[in-house]
Amino acid sequence: MKTKVPVMEDVSNDGMRDYHRRNKRKAALIVTGTALVLIAIVISTMMIGKYPLSFGEIVGMLTGTHYDDTDNYILFETRIPRILCCVLVGAALSCAGLVMQSLFKNPMASPSVLGISNGAAFGASLAIAFGVGSVFGGFAVPIMAFLFCCLTMVLVYVLGRTKYGVSPVTLLLAGVAVGAFFNGMVSLMQYVVEDDVLASIVYWTMGSFNGCGWTSFFTAAIPISIGLIMMMLCRRELNLISAGETQAANLGVDVKTIRIVLIVSTSLVVGGSVAISGVIGFVGLIVPHIFRMLAGSDHKLLMPLCILGGGAFMLVMDTISRMAFETALPVGVLTSLLGAPFFVYVMRKRSRDVWE
Amino acid sequence: MDLTVNNVRYSYGSKEVVKGVSFGADRGEVVGILGQNGCGKTTLLRCINGSNKPTSGNVVLDGEDTSEMSKKAIARKMAFVTQTNNVTFPFTVFETVMMGRYAHQTFVSEESDHDVDIVTQAMADAGILDFRDRRINELSGGERRRVFIAQALAQEPEILLLDEPTLHLDINHQFDLLELVRRLSREKNILILIVTHDIILASRYCDKIVFMEKGEIRDIGETELVATAENYRRIFKIITEISQDPRFGLDVKLVERDHGE
Numbered sequence: 001m002k003t004k005v006p007v008m009e010d011v012s013n014d015g016m017r018d019y020h021r022r023n024k025r026k027a028a029l030i031v032t033g034t035a036l037v038l039i040a041i042v043i044s045t046m047m048i049g050k051y052p053l054s055f056g057e058i059v060g061m062l063t064g065t066h067y068d069d070t071d072n073y074i075l076f077e078t079r080i081p082r083i084l085c086c087v088l089v090g091a092a093l094s095c096a097g098l099v100m101q102s103l104f105k106n107p108m109a110s111p112s113v114l115g116i117s118n119g120a121a122f123g124a125s126l127a128i129a130f131g132v133g134s135v136f137g138g139f140a141v142p143i144m145a146f147l148f149c150c151l152t153m154v155l156v157y158v159l160g161r162t163k164y165g166v167s168p169v170t171l172l173l174a175g176v177a178v179g180a181f182f183n184g185m186v187s188l189m190q191y192v193v194e195d196d197v198l199a200s201i202v203y204w205t206m207g208s209f210n211g212c213g214w215t216s217f218f219t220a221a222i223p224i225s226i227g228l229i230m231m232m233l234c235r236r237e238l239n240l241i242s243a244g245e246t247q248a249a250n251l252g253v254d255v256k257t258i259r260i261v262l263i264v265s266t267s268l269v270v271g272g273s274v275a276i277s278g279v280i281g282f283v284g285l286i287v288p289h290i291f292r293m294l295a296g297s298d299h300k301l302l303m304p305l306c307i308l309g310g311g312a313f314m315l316v317m318d319t320i321s322r323m324a325f326e327t328a329l330p331v332g333v334l335t336s337l338l339g340a341p342f343f344v345y346v347m348r349k350r351s352r353d354v355w356e
Numbered sequence: 357m358d359l360t361v362n363n364v365r366y367s368y369g370s371k372e373v374v375k376g377v378s379f380g381a382d383r384g385e386v387v388g389i390l391g392q393n394g395c396g397k398t399t400l401l402r403c404i405n406g407s408n409k410p411t412s413g414n415v416v417l418d419g420e421d422t423s424e425m426s427k428k429a430i431a432r433k434m435a436f437v438t439q440t441n442n443v444t445f446p447f448t449v450f451e452t453v454m455m456g457r458y459a460h461q462t463f464v465s466e467e468s469d470h471d472v473d474i475v476t477q478a479m480a481d482a483g484i485l486d487f488r489d490r491r492i493n494e495l496s497g498g499e500r501r502r503v504f505i506a507q508a509l510a511q512e513p514e515i516l517l518l519d520e521p522t523l524h525l526d527i528n529h530q531f532d533l534l535e536l537v538r539r540l541s542r543e544k545n546i547l548i549l550i551v552t553h554d555i556i557l558a559s560r561y562c563d564k565i566v567f568m569e570k571g572e573i574r575d576i577g578e579t580e581l582v583a584t585a586e587n588y589r590r591i592f593k594i595i596t597e598i599s600q601d602p603r604f605g606l607d608v609k610l611v612e613r614d615h616g617e
Contacts, residue, residue, distance in 0.1 A: 252432070
């Protein structure tokens with residue numbers, strides 16, 4: 001540890017500065033690449049549908065040189081709002097999963113795995129079925145979803161906590177218990193409500209973008225943007241907290257305040273998502289994991305990647321569920337079919353970290 | 357005094373672990389805190405850096421009560437290398453050491469060349485320059501320890517708290533670390549508090565020693581004055597022979613356990 005520095009090409013500060021710049025360039029490249037993928041997918045999904053549109057037509061409509069009543073209606077009133085909703089919800093759920101994994105130091109965490117989505121679903125169901133929270137007007141559903149999100153997160157956190165801190169196992173078990181409880185509550189509600197309300201709740205608990213238009217987009221855009229900005233501002237604290245809370249505090253992080261900020265921001269984005277698209281599971285587990293494998297653990301990089309890549313992932317999933325079958329399948333069914341095996345894969349691969 | 361600990365008490369539930377500890381220390385000193393397991397050494401360090409809020413008493417840093425300072429303000433002056441660090445996500449060594457710069461950065465600032473230079477120096481001091489791309493979860497216990505020492509150095513601390521710093525280190529790295537500690541105190545005028553069980557190394561490298569027993573200070577002072585056979589027998593129940601060796605100073609020879617009385 002004395003001055004006996006190993007002789008290498010880059011022991012000088014310049015070498016390390018170059019190394020740091022190289023890393024930054026690499027990061028910028030990955031983000032740009034992911035952004036390009038998202039743009040390509042957005043353009044393709046504008047074209048794909050029961051009523052196909054050509055690339056030329058889309059460019060024409062976007063620049064105002066092509067006009068056709070049906071084409072324009074399909075593009076501007078159906079596809080674009082739906083695409084925006086998909087991107088918004090994909091980004092929100094992915095970032096929520098990322099933040100929860102880092103906050104709870106648990107690679108298995110995600111809104112659906114820890115029952116947070118179920119809590120939000122119950123809150124939103126209350127608003128849909130009984131008009132609870134009607135004082136909030138048009139925002140009753142997202143606000144109820146947000147409030148129950150906060151409640152569920154705190155509940156899972158408190159229940160999962162032991163005197164030795166939050167262990168991954170107790171946290172997962174607490175999530176299972178709380179999620180099952182709220183699931184049961186939603187089922188109970190389905191049992192007592194009228195048939196027409198029942199249909200809407202059932203369809204909505206499966207998770208889908210089928211009903212998403214401009215209203216849905218504006219409803220969700222506000223809470224999700226606020227939540228994502230809060231998370232972005234905490235990117236550095238997320239790095240330190242995910243590396244260990246005690247050490248983060250020693251390095252100067254006000255852990256208690258940041259924890260509250262992160263719980264509120266996660267609830268905002270999950271509440272906003274659940275309010276318009278229902279419960280779409282496992283996105284928050286799959287997307288952050290792909291990027292952790294690709295880009296490491298730094299949230300300065302992971303956060304933009306989850307926003308862009310989460311949006312792209314959700315768009316692909318939605319398009320498949322929309323096109324692959326005779327009738328449009330709820331996208332939540334598809335992500336669950338994909339997510340459950342992925343969960344098992346992560347569990348096997350990361351078993352050492354999870355169970356130790 | 358740059359750092360003053362005033363009658364600090366701390367309890368876990370009803371069990372009082374630190375029972376009214378007072379002492380002061382200045383920059384440029386290496387102070388060893390010695391005592392048996394469970395004597396409250398680590399808890400005392402946690403009280404000093406504000407992780408534990410003393411039940412009564414206070415810690416004053418350059419005239420300012422640490423309980424009134426923000427976490428960030430404390431971290432700009434004081435670094436703490438803890439005994440264990442658990443690791444969940446595979447950050448690289450460079451990223452981990454860079455975390456030491458947190459207290460010097462703002463909400464929006466990017467990592468500057470200045471930050472990179474300080475991290476480079478810290479990694480060189482800890483002898484881990486060639487680890488920069490390795491994942492922290494793939495390192496051995498001793499290597500990981502040196503990464504966290506580099507992280508603490510990247511904080512540019514004026515006061516460095518080390519909890520069992522030589523734990524998991526092989527004998528060469530123990531010497532390297534303690535020589536680094538001495539160099540930092542002399543060249544950069546840092547105050548270093550070391551909690552340790554290692555009587556021999558402490559006697560050699562510390563300017564001052566604080567002996568703790570059952571949450572209280574039993575003796576404190578210049579190493580030559582307090583590292584006495586009498587103190588080791590009284591506090592550790594160990595028979596020692598103390599002599600001056602012209603090559604390295606104070607030499608403590610462990611003879612046997614004291615079975616007397």
